Every structure is written in C-alpha cells, then in structure tokens.
Amino acid sequence: MGKSDVVSSSEKEKKLEREINTEISPSGWGVRHTQAVLLFLCLLMAYALRVNMSVGIVAMTDRNNSNPDFEEFAWTEKTQGVVLSSFFWGYVITQIPAGQLAQKFGPKILLLISIGTCACGLLWSVLWFFYGGNSPAEYKNISLEEKEFIQSSLGSHDHKKIVTPWRAMLTSAPMIALIIVHSAHNWGFWTLLTEMPTYMKNVLGLDIKKNALLSALPYFCMWCASMVLSPLSDFLTNRGHLSLGFSRKLFNSIGLWGPMCALLGLAYVPKGSVELAVALLTVAVGINSATYLGFQVNHIDLAPNHAGTMMGITNCAANIMSFLAPLVVGFVLDDAKNPEQWKIVFFISAAIYFFGNLQFVIFGKATKQWWNSPKGKDVEEPQRRPSIAEAQY
Template sequence: MSSSATISVGIQGDGTNGKSAVLANGKEIRKRGPNCGVRHLQCVLLFFGLTVAYALRVNLSVAIVAMTDNSTNPDFETYTWDNKGVVLSSFFFGYVVTQVPSGQLAHRFGAKYLLFFGLLLCSVLAIGTPWLASFGGQSAVIAVRVVQGLSQGVVFPSTHNILSRWSPLEERGRLTTYCYAGSQFGTVIMLAVSGEMASSNLGWPSIFYISGLVGVVWSAAWLLFGSSSPSENRFISAEERNLIEKSQRVVEDGEKKSLPTPWLKIFTSPAFLSLTLVHCTHNWGFWTLLTEIPTYMNSVLGMDIKSNALYSSLPYLAMWIMCYVFAILADIMNKWECISLNFSRKFFNSVGHWIPMVALIGLGYMTKETTGLAIALLTVAVGMNAAVYLGFQVNHIDLAPNHAGTLMGITNCAANIMSLIAPLTVDAIVKDEKDPVEWRTVFFVSSGFYLVGNLLFIIFGKTQVRKWNDYGIESSTEMEGKPEGKNVAEP
C-alpha cells in the first residue's frame, strides 16, 4: 500500500447516514453506499450465530435445575451432583484456552471456517449431552462442557475479525451492536422456553436436543453464505466492496495474513491494558448474573422452574431491546456531531457499568416479600449492560482493526478467567442458597468490579488507531478517522 493510495476524510465516529467522503488521488469516488448490502447479510448471519452460541452456552443454567430436582418432571432421570458451581463454570475452563490461538488463526487464515467448525462441534456435543449425562454423570457433563468451551473460544475473536473486515468506519458501532445483540437474543430465547421444555413430555433433554439442532442448521447457512472478508464473497457488488475497503484502516487481505503481531507493543499499550481490565471486570458482573439468576430466583425469591425461566429471560430481553435503543441514540448523537467518538465510547460504557452497579446494590436487599422490585432491579442491572456494545466491546477495532481478532482473543481470554472464577466465588460465599444476606455479598462484589473497571476505562481508554496497527507494513497510509484527517496515536 503506497501513501498515495487512498485517503478518507470527513468521517466521524459511527455516523448514521452511510456517507463516506472518500477521496482517491484527490477525486471524490463515493457519497453513499448501498443502504442494504451483503455486509448486512453477514451481520444477520453473525447475529444468529451469536444467538446459537449463547443458547448453547446458557442452556445448562436452567436445565441443571430440572436435572437435579425430580419435582420438575418426575418422568425423567435426575442426578445428585455435589457442586453445581463447578458444572456451570466448567464451560469456561475450555473457553479461555482457545481465545488467543483463535485470534491468530482468524488473522492468518480467515474466520469463516474457524467459526463454522467451532459452532458445529458445540452443537453436536449439545445433542449428545443427555446421553453423556446418563452414561457418565457429573464428570461426563463437565467434560463435554469443557470441550464445548474450547469450541466456542473461536466465536468472539472470529466475529471481531469479520466485523473489522466488513464494517465501514461510519457503520462500525451500529453493525457491531446489531451483531452482538444476537447473544442476548439467544439468552432470552433459551431462558424463556427451557422451563417449558423441561416440564413438557420431552423433558429436560429437549433443551439440549433443540438448541443443538438449531446450531447445526445455522452452521449450514453460514457455510453457504458467510465470508471472512468482502474480497472472498462472490455476491458482493464492486460498489459495496469499494465502500467497505476504502473507509477502513485495514490492509489488503494478502498483506494482512502475513502481517506480524506486535505482541510487545500490544502488551505495553495503556489503552489496550485498560480495555483488558474493563473487559475482565464487566465479565465478572455479567456472568455472575447469567449463571446464578435461575438459582437466586428459585432459592431466594421462591419461584418454580416455569416462572423462574420466564422471569430469568426478562433481563436479557431488556438487554436485547436496549441494544437497538442505544444504537439509535448513538446514531442521533453522531449525526448531530455533538460528541466525539472518544466521549461516546466512555459515555455508553459508563451507562453499561454504573447503572447496573447501583441496581445490584439495591438487589442485595431484596427478599420474597419484594419479588417484583427484585425482578425490576435485575432487569435494569442486565438491560443497561447493552450500552457496553458501544463502549469497550467495539474498542478493539478502534485501536487496531488489522489485529481486532487477536485483541479480542486476548481480552476475552482474560475476561473469561473472571467468568470461570465468578460462579466458584458464589459457591464459596453462598453456603445457604436461601439466605439473602449471603447473596447481598455476591451482588456487592459485582458492583465493586463494575465501579473500578469503568473508572479505569474512562481514565486510560482511547479510540484513536494505534501506530502498531500498521506494524510490519513498509509504507502505510494515513486513513480516516476525524475531520482534521488524523486518527492515529502513540500506544
């Protein structure tokens, strides 16, 4: 890439109108790209891919209640397991291992097949879970969850890698939010219907059969229509491909695959380190709620599994809806050009952390007599988390689009160590599941993580492309970012 190849100016943040005043050799080549194109098809596919991933991830959270309590459906086998926290957290033992390797594999070879094989394997294992539970008990379920975690470790690095290739700068926040909203949609669907499935004639095994079969169907659709980048897609128009590629600070596919990863520069970048820390603290709070809400509602609020599953899904329904609300709000703010991209990222990240922090503090004082208020606070605590998709969640692509998959692999690996530890910490704190005082400690700890993580992101977080994004390129071009024509900063 020569320094005269392409210069993009006049783009600010994640605009809403699709404009991209792109100049090539001093001539304007585009005012507006297609409003609905192949990039949006990729977004839809990724949305449902994350729907499947999270359905497969959280199906055990409700199923485990029916699997260990024969009052739910006495027609199906139940088990006596010593430590449900270990079973619930076992997914993350595998999940953290494949994060960084997945980022590198996606960087070198493209993310399409990595995502395909990862979710296909996870889906097949879900279908086999009931048989494995009957055959090998708790140990077999832990083993299969570890392998499912290994297979799903490819999901976020692959998704971020694909988004870095498919998202024009001015649509980055919006498309990222729409894609990751699929994770909440999958959680909502799984939590909402799993209680009914467990108490039906099909019993708790149907939770695993149905989620697994849906995953196999999605894998087939992705294989047919998904692509790692615009250059590998046979359906994309030349106009849309030009819109995407000329608005990004991303090198060509051939160059990218041979681009070295600047490990030292990454791990000594304050902006990246603050991103890693906020990802860790967010995951602690979020996954404490995701894995423990069914147990909390059953034990403290006294809800049966049907109402438990339904009300457990409400917070994630709120989060799914708020994904779109926040995306629209960000679009309006950017259209009016009333805030900078840096302020936008930190504002939304604060909404996604500090409002849940306050709600969790209130939740610590709830009892059976205040069930309605407890559900409302849970809904706020989880629903407001949607704002982070316009905060730290997209910041990997802001800092280094050429290495977005690798950066996500690193931060997600560290963050999911927190996801692994969080349920175990709940087990250590909560000795009597019916004691609201012990749950209060759990919620206070999560609130503390939310407070500290976002504060560090506000102080040290950045949105300008790091210079090490182009590390290894002999001649790089100054591309897009701000009206003044610069969007590059030191580490």
C-alpha cells in the first residue's frame, strides 16, 4: 500500500454493522449520557471564560455610564483589541502539548485541571472526578451491554504507543487543508464573538442590557441548529444518501459560506435597521454550527490514532488567528461608531471564510490516511462516522 487514501469498505459491510449496533443499543439512561451532560457543562464554562471580557468591555469603556460604582477606562479601539485578544496568547501555546498529554494520560485529568482552576468549575470538577472517565473499559459502574455498544460505535483504535509521524502529518495535503480551514473559521468566529457587543453598542445603539441579550441570541440559535444538523448529517451518511467526504464538505460549506453571505449583507445594512442587523448576525453565527459536521470532526476521519495531536496542531494555528483578529479590528477601527469602518471588518472576515472553505473543498478528504498506523500498515476505513459529539473545540 502506498501513500494513498485507503479504499472504503463495501456498503454491504457498513449496513451489516449498523444493524449490529442497533441491536445491541441499550435503553434508558446510561454512563454515556452522564458523560455528555458533564462535557456540556464543561464547554459551557470554558466558553464563558472566553467571552466574558467581550461583554464586560462594553460597560468598562461606556463613557455614558452614570453608575459611580463602576470605573470606566478610556481605552482606544487598539487597546481594546489587545485586551480582547489577550485570552488567546496563553491558549495558543498549550494546544500541541495538551494534545500529546491527552493521548498519554487521557482527557479526564486534563479537563479536571483546566476547568477546576476557575471558581464556577470547582463543583463541576468534583462531579467530573467521580463520574468522568477516559474510556468505557476504564469505567467501573458501566453495564456490559452499554460498554459493548460504545466500543462498537467507536470502532477500531490502536491503543499501543505510537510514534507521532510529524513529517508525514505536517506534509499531508488533507492535514494542511484542515489547518487552513480551522484558521479561517477562527478568524471569523472570534471576530464576531469578541466584537459583536461593541458593534451593537456603537453602531446599533443598544443599551448594555439589550446588548447582552441580543449578543447571546446568535449563540443560542447556534446551539439549536447544531441539535438539528447533527442527526441530519448522521441520517444522510448512515443511509448512504451522501458519502462521508461529500457530507463533510457540504456541511462545512454551509457553516462557512453561509456566514460569509450574512456578513456581506451586514456590511450594507442601512443605518437604523437594528432588526435586520441582528437577524443577519444571528444567521452568521447560527449556521456556523454546521462546521461541527465538517472540518471539526475531520481529524478523526484522517487519523484516529493521532486525532488528539492533530487537534492540538490545528487549534494552535487557528487560535493565532483568534488573537490576531481583535488586533486587526482595533487597527481598522479609528471610530467604532463609523459603519464604513465596520464594513471593512466584515469584508475581511467574509473573504477569509470564502478562501478557507474553498481550499478545504478542493484538498480536504474524509478517508483514513496511510500515516495513521505505524510504518503505513494497511488499515481499514473507520467503522463509524464521527458526529458533532466528537468535535472538541
């Protein structure tokens, strides 16, 4: 076998395996549901840590604030950009080591330490310590039926120590495409996440209370959309209506080119059209959840044995964009109340969304790569299709 993608298994074998998985599927509340709830709370707190400054900075720099209990800061737009980007300075450098540590020690201890360092995470850490687990095999209070169901769903995975094929990985066209599309996504996503409250305050003229509620609306819609798109993607691929590769590229295109169109529309929203602007922002963020069925699970498609390291690499590169984006916005905006300057911000994000997804459509793949196993051993296609639950971001 050369350095080419592994040929897919037959549709007959896939159908047989789906029938087997359905037969052994346990009923009722199980360990897998407890893990899902704990991970939901984990991500909830992780994202709260990321976005609290985006909302707080609106009040911190509000020159019209008459409340003497809260000090305001006379920060320029460039200074605000530096403050908003500061979270990612440390975030970037931990990505690759974290991927390696997760493969060596398992995800339980890493999540315990990272979330346990914040006050709200202390209660979660206690629950996670007692109820979290690295794998079904290590979990003590799991039924044999549920253990077999989860392990069959996860498919084959080599748990032996494998040397990371750095050169092959970093010179692989699908991996490079993954790095680029992840970076493009983060530029647009974090531009909106960090700057949306400022835009709503200065351009749309919304007060702090309405600003906070409407800034949260797009992300609530994003959550709702992910609950719909995830089973839809699984249905289309599991029933054979779409190939896995086409499905990844289709949903990724929806998740990046959809927001691109919304941002272009937002650039031309007439002054005073608050409802239209909020609607476009909601669309731009909401349908971005489709990327969870695109590039964000593609690491597992390409090399499940190295998915943790791959996520560390792509997330490290992508989060360089996360702190560059607010800095660029601060450089572009001399006057945060000027819609013409915001138009430039939206154009930049739309262009990056377009070209980032275009190269993923051209060069991206969803088949297991030869370097997944030691010395390029022959391997079969993954015995399941990763879904939104496996997108760790």
